[in-house]
Amino acid sequence: MKRHILFTTLVAALTAMPCTAQNWQLKIGGGLSTVSRDAAFVGAFKGGVGYEVEFDLHWTLTPALYIYGKGWKNHNQTVFLYDEGGQQVYDEEGQPRTGIKNRTTTANYLELPLLFNYYTRLSEGHYLVFSAGPYAAVGLSGKQKTKGDTEQQEGGRRFYYETRTFKESGTRRFEAGLTAGIGYQLPSHMTIGIEADYGLTKFNERGLHNIAALLTLAYQF
Numbered sequence: 001m002k003r004h005i006l007f008t009t010l011v012a013a014l015t016a017m018p019c020t021a022q023n024w025q026l027k028i029g030g031g032l033s034t035v036s037r038d039a040a041f042v043g044a045f046k047g048g049v050g051y052e053v054e055f056d057l058h059w060t061l062t063p064a065l066y067i068y069g070k071g072w073k074n075h076n077q078t079v080f081l082y083d084e085g086g087q088q089v090y091d092e093e094g095q096p097r098t099g100i101k102n103r104t105t106t107a108n109y110l111e112l113p114l115l116f117n118y119y120t121r122l123s124e125g126h127y128l129v130f131s132a133g134p135y136a137a138v139g140l141s142g143k144q145k146t147k148g149d150t151e152q153q154e155g156g157r158r159f160y161y162e163t164r165t166f167k168e169s170g171t172r173r174f175e176a177g178l179t180a181g182i183g184y185q186l187p188s189h190m191t192i193g194i195e196a197d198y199g200l201t202k203f204n205e206r207g208l209h210n211i212a213a214l215l216t217l218a219y220q221f
Helices: 002-015
Strands: 024-035 042-051 059-080 098-123 126-141 143-150 158-164 174-185 190-199 210-220
Touching (some): 042 098, 126 190, 174 210
Antiparallel strands (some): 098 143, 126 174
16 A cells, blocks of 8 residues: 555656746657566566656756556466366376466556666767666456366367456466666657666566666657
8 A cells, every 4th residue: 555655646746847848858769578587578668657867967867757568478387287176187097187388467657667777878969879867567357268278188278268367366466576777869859779677576486587678669759
């Protein structure tokens, strides 16, 4: 509850900021995400707005609000089979029946990063921008799609089902972590960059952490 109150307070502070020309920033990005164990990458995306507060010629602070889509895939996992009553299934020799399971997980967040930016001038209107800072996020939606095959023997079958990501037991909606990136700003106030997110809090009881890397495009207006 305290985490949700803090997140709501930070969102309210962002939306209450005054609107000044070329201080508002629109950013979109796409890339890859996974979790910090044996899992494959899936597509990731983000989009939202931020407000850049200038301290001096080099340093700024940008709080922002994004919709951020993350996820991962688990391929060819060997799993034990259970019947409809929840009892484990065995073959004629008394050995546990197994199957191959593939699962794709998506998790969509409302994310609030607080990025400190350092600008270094390369030439007239051209800057290199280094950014880093913490973020907090709350899970909004997502799906886990599971499919696979039982062993190729009598009684084998295919299976497929879907569940909601944040409805799974032990899954946590709140996430906090660190964001870091580097960008190249053009005279048109367009910035092309790369950035990465690393979750410091656990996604679930298995101890998984979200990881994402994106190519981004930002425009100040």
